[in-house]
Amino acid sequence: MSEELRELYQEVILDHSRKPRNARPIEGARTAEGFNPLCGDRGTVFVALEDGRVKDAAFVGSGCSISTASASMMTESVKGRTTAEAEALFERFHALITAPPERAGQGAEALGKLAVFAGVSEFPMRVKCAALPWHTLKAALAGAQAPVSTE
């Protein structure tokens, strides 16, 4: 198998795509729906906040291995973070998966487990797959923030 393919489909990613974590709805949580018009994939992200922090995050939907693994690992990695921290994490993640070749892999260490997605930057057509769950989370958080400010 080619080096790029191995980089893209790392064992961790394949594992999360086969056995996605937090693949369930959360009752009463803020939700948003994500849609990839390129492939018709749909997914819903659920996020439960407590004191401005992500108490629980989960998702339901069908997608390719990259988007499923991304959703699975995202729900794990945002737990316990404030909404601002979660959004900052998305920004670093997005920078990683869209990095031009000369900056490939930069900032990966700061992303912990999410660093396995660095290989996506070699596949411009697959960036959307990895980013979709995060865009959906961001929308869910944005929805959640409004009521937070009124409480």
Add this chain to the structure above:
Amino acid sequence: MTTPAVAPALDVEKIRADFPILSQTAHGKPLVYLDSANTSQKPRAVIEAESRVYREIYSNVHRGVYDLAVKAEKAFEGARHTVQRFINAPESREVIFLRGTTEAINLVAQTFGRQRLKQGDEILISALEHHSNIVPWQIVCEQTGGVLKVAPITDSGEIRLDELARLLSPRTRLVAVGHVSNALGTVNPVKRIVELAHAQGVPVLVDGAPGVPPLPVDVQALGCDFYAFSGHKAFGPSGIGVLWGRASLLESMPPWQGGGDMILSVTFEKTTYNAIPYKFEAGTPNIAGTIALGAALDYLTGIGMERIAAYEHELVAYAHEALATVPGLRFIGTAKEKAGVVSFVLEGVHPHDMGTVLDYEGVAIRTGHHCAQPVMERFGVPATARASLALYNTRAEVDALVQGLHKVREMFA
């Protein structure tokens, strides 16, 4: 589809040599291009025809009196005659050059549709349609209060003719169906659909992308009233396509876009429109693309459409056989009459992942919803993998796809 016994077999290696792009490699492997229903590759005859226009005869059409203009005009109108012969249209003035099938259907929706649809009138399509044969009708229905009716399909991906007949009503103003389903490859019984519609006095538009090719098209034998197809799926350039329509219908329709070429005289008080086809060809057209489309159709005619259809028929049968050996593979769309399209899913593997891994084997297939989301919904899948075959594809390439799918399975399943 019947295989003519007389036609000598296609020399596929000779044909492949006509397509310069096919000799390259992808990720170090020979390129296996199995996405011709998306867009087809171009033979040297087309590439050279387009380039020759710019090198030798380029000028505007319908305007000049000088030598170059005469040459360009002759070549441009020559392409119209080529199209007329290719689809056996009664008259060349019924051939309108547009950007493609999408524009052709939008034109009919916005002229014929807008003129004839009153509140509650109906347009009848099928559940097999490409988005470009759905959305233009939705738009015109929204503008006019018209209603879009959809004939359902069977589990094998065939239009239910009994339902279609039932849905034909005194309010139906047009039936619009694809010749071949781009997502599943089903060849629709267009002739029968036309008979059903005409029995109720309803005209029929046929979306010929992808129908031209692989099918030999004879609009008079089909009996349809409009036929639209795209150059880029017929080995011609992108950005050029054809709407054929019966002269009497085209003449009764209002113009679509206003501008140069589509007028006879203009004053601020009144403009007199040009005759067909020019009434529907406002502005300077895609001159080189039109001429190159003519070259593409001449290329196909030179090989013989019956031979091409027979070859593809045999190749698609082989592809079905070969793909059926892949464990966990399920075909989506198993109609009796199929053109060179094989849509499938692989258990436990998303089509996108399939596409990426196959790409590294040099194999280019389409993965996704194929601009036919209602079809995907009907079969309960978000997407499929689709291999589409053309006259330049070989059994060895089908084998490469099958080998690639085994690698995909090793990785994911």
